[in-house]
Amino acid sequence: MKKIKLFFIGLKGYMLSLITLFFVMIAVLLVLNYSFSQYLFINRSGELFGNGHFDNGLYFQNITPYDQDSQIRLDESLKSLEGNPCVKKVTHNINASVHINNENYQLELYDQEIYPDMYGTLPIGDWKSMEDGKYCVVIGGVIPKDVPVGETVVLKSIIPNNSTELEVKISGALAYPPMILKFGYYSSDKKANTADKFYIHDKVLYLPKNDTTLKIVTEFCDGNTAPITSGVVKYIDSATEKQKEEVKNIISENAAVLYTDTILESTKSYVSDSLRKILPTPSFLLLVSALSYISIAVLSIYKKKADYTIYYITGCNKQTMHILASLQVNITLLITTITTCVGILILKNMAAKGMYSLPCLIFGWQNVVLTCSVALVIFLIVVFVSSLMLRRFSPVEQLKLTKE
Amino acid sequence: MIKLNNINKYYKIGKNRFHALKNVSLEIKDGEFVSIEGKSGAGKSTLVHIIGCLDNFDSGSYILDGVSVGDMKESALSATRNSKIGFVMQDFALISHESVIFNVMLPLYFSKIKYNMKSRAYDMLEQVGIADQALKSVNQLSGGQKQRVAIARALITGCSIIVADEPTGALDTKTSEEIMDLLININQSAGTTVIVVTHDPTVSAAAERKIIISDGIIKKDIMS
Numbered sequence: 001m002k003k004i005k006l007f008f009i010g011l012k013g014y015m016l017s018l019i020t021l022f023f024v025m026i027a028v029l030l031v032l033n034y035s036f037s038q039y040l041f042i043n044r045s046g047e048l049f050g051n052g053h054f055d056n057g058l059y060f061q062n063i064t065p066y067d068q069d070s071q072i073r074l075d076e077s078l079k080s081l082e083g084n085p086c087v088k089k090v091t092h093n094i095n096a097s098v099h100i101n102n103e104n105y106q107l108e109l110y111d112q113e114i115y116p117d118m119y120g121t122l123p124i125g126d127w128k129s130m131e132d133g134k135y136c137v138v139i140g141g142v143i144p145k146d147v148p149v150g151e152t153v154v155l156k157s158i159i160p161n162n163s164t165e166l167e168v169k170i171s172g173a174l175a176y177p178p179m180i181l182k183f184g185y186y187s188s189d190k191k192a193n194t195a196d197k198f199y200i201h202d203k204v205l206y207l208p209k210n211d212t213t214l215k216i217v218t219e220f221c222d223g224n225t226a227p228i229t230s231g232v233v234k235y236i237d238s239a240t241e242k243q244k245e246e247v248k249n250i251i252s253e254n255a256a257v258l259y260t261d262t263i264l265e266s267t268k269s270y271v272s273d274s275l276r277k278i279l280p281t282p283s284f285l286l287l288v289s290a291l292s293y294i295s296i297a298v299l300s301i302y303k304k305k306a307d308y309t310i311y312y313i314t315g316c317n318k319q320t321m322h323i324l325a326s327l328q329v330n331i332t333l334l335i336t337t338i339t340t341c342v343g344i345l346i347l348k349n350m351a352a353k354g355m356y357s358l359p360c361l362i363f364g365w366q367n368v369v370l371t372c373s374v375a376l377v378i379f380l381i382v383v384f385v386s387s388l389m390l391r392r393f394s395p396v397e398q399l400k401l402t403k404e
Numbered sequence: 405m406i407k408l409n410n411i412n413k414y415y416k417i418g419k420n421r422f423h424a425l426k427n428v429s430l431e432i433k434d435g436e437f438v439s440i441e442g443k444s445g446a447g448k449s450t451l452v453h454i455i456g457c458l459d460n461f462d463s464g465s466y467i468l469d470g471v472s473v474g475d476m477k478e479s480a481l482s483a484t485r486n487s488k489i490g491f492v493m494q495d496f497a498l499i500s501h502e503s504v505i506f507n508v509m510l511p512l513y514f515s516k517i518k519y520n521m522k523s524r525a526y527d528m529l530e531q532v533g534i535a536d537q538a539l540k541s542v543n544q545l546s547g548g549q550k551q552r553v554a555i556a557r558a559l560i561t562g563c564s565i566i567v568a569d570e571p572t573g574a575l576d577t578k579t580s581e582e583i584m585d586l587l588i589n590i591n592q593s594a595g596t597t598v599i600v601v602t603h604d605p606t607v608s609a610a611a612e613r614k615i616i617i618s619d620g621i622i623k624k625d626i627m628s
Contacts, residue, residue, distance in 0.1 A: 317481075
């Protein structure tokens with residue numbers, strides 16, 4: 001207790017520099033975490049896309065979607081694939097806007113062969129088709145207020161005068177962050193077509209896709225679902241290269257196309273490169289602030305030599321001196337680390353509650369581990385440097401110098 | 405009781421070794437008032453630093469109240485400095501940007517004994533006659549007042565030995581006399597052993613025993 005008091009009394013000497021350092025370190029750690037969160041998003045999207053069995057497929061994107069004729073031709077191309085022996089299925093987004101208790105959601109039809117594998121085991125509930133005679137939905141995004149998982153809710157169309165309703169049971173919820181699959185990106189630079197472009201943060205209700213639910217969604221859209229501007233043509237496992245090429249040629253007349261295996265490879269390279277590309281700037285900032293931090297630690301010990309001499313002659317041992325010296329500087333680091341970690345967790349919880357959206361970022365326990373690891377390294381360096389300085393510090397020499 | 409036997413101390417100066425204390429043997433009984441005199445560089449401060457457990461020695465033995473100081477670990481040495489020895493320095497050795505009361509309480513922060521710190525500090529300041537300055541910053545005090553603060557700090561853990569290294573070196577004649585009177589009073593009233601390093605004849609006159617050291621050797625040891 002007494003030494004704790006002494007510790008805080010000793011801080012008075014350099015409060016201003018510690019406060020400045022606090023804000024600088026917070027800013028640097030936030031920049032670092034922001035970059036790392038981008039990496040987490042890219043990495044996670046790669047995992048999801050890989051899990052979703054999108055390999056051995058052909059991604060298509062209508063690059064002139066507002067050209068009705070172009071869309072009509074694409075629709076005809078896709079229709080012509082029905083019955084094609086090498087095509088297993090065509091996956092694309094089909095959704096309608098609905099609301100629950102004044103919260104808007106996308107009611108989206110999901111492929112039961114893809115989505116449960118893509119998202120994996122749900123943290124709450126399960127992927128179900130029907131229960132108690134009601135369709136089951138899985139929520140991605142914010143769970144509606146007062147409607148927990150397991151409860152029943154009535155979905156209504158957001159279109160005025162559209163009286164379509166559907167009573168559903170919420171059978172499960174996706175984990176944070178709600179990375180919702182949305183086709184619609186294409187770049188002529190093949191390497192730029194990576195899985196992170198196909199995931200967004202959104203609020204969605206996943207409803208199993210079948211002929212009946214397709215009709216329901218169409219009704220929610222006043223009879224007109226959005227045109228199919230992008231999606232994936234999934235080949236059968238035994239499709240030959242020639243057959244794949246033929247399908248590609250059909251679709252490519254009216255859309256930009258890219259084999260999904262190319263997307264997966266580009267994603268792998270992007271994930272491994274992303275850290276290399278994202279982290280240099282925050283790492284440099286961190287290095288500079290860590291050096292400033294260490295400099296302040298060194299300077300503060302140097303400036304306090306006279307005080308430590310007095311501590312020594314009044315009965316303070318070197319170990320206590322060392323602890324006081326290291327902690328007095330590292331207290332800022334400790335507060336900064338705790339503040340950053342708490343801030344990250346608050347951000348995450350706020351995003352999970354839908355208070356705001358953090359597109360293309362994932363904040364989670366990995367950020368906390370990164371922040372604590374970085375802080376620990378700086379802490380150890382400061383302790384090491386302080387230890388070196390104090391080992392060389394001779395109170396007797398200091399007394400002689402003062403006397404002279 | 406302080407017993408030094410054949411103490412040798414060397415300092416490294418560059419590649420060379422300087423023999424600061426040469427086979428110094430000395431006994432100081434409890435309650436003695438001793439002055440240590442000699443020219444600059446004679447080894448006075450080195451001797452009192454060893455007596456005060458501030459510095460180690462290269463050979464010989466030092467027995468303090470029956471305990472061998474040479475065998476003590478660092479934690480024991482610091483505990484000894486805290487509980488048995490109080491220091492009064494020429495430059496006062498106070499934390500100038502802190503208050504008087506904090507400076508006096510400082511040894512109590514390192515003491516294992518639980519004290520009512522503020523109360524005890526005020527008692528010490530009363531004893532040295534500057535309790536009314538308790539809340540002032542040290543740098544607002546005169547030299548004499550600062551030295552009184554240093555003495556109060558030295559006494560606060562109930563030490564049995566005060567080591568004063570030229571305590572009047574930075575003071576005028578009148579203030580020096582006041583400080584010496586205070587040290588004499590402490591020595592006589594509480595039986596505290598006082599060891600004073602000095603060049604000042606007035607100071608050495610107050611001591612009952614004079615030890616004169618030259619070139620690291622005790623030349624004379626005179627009882628007044």
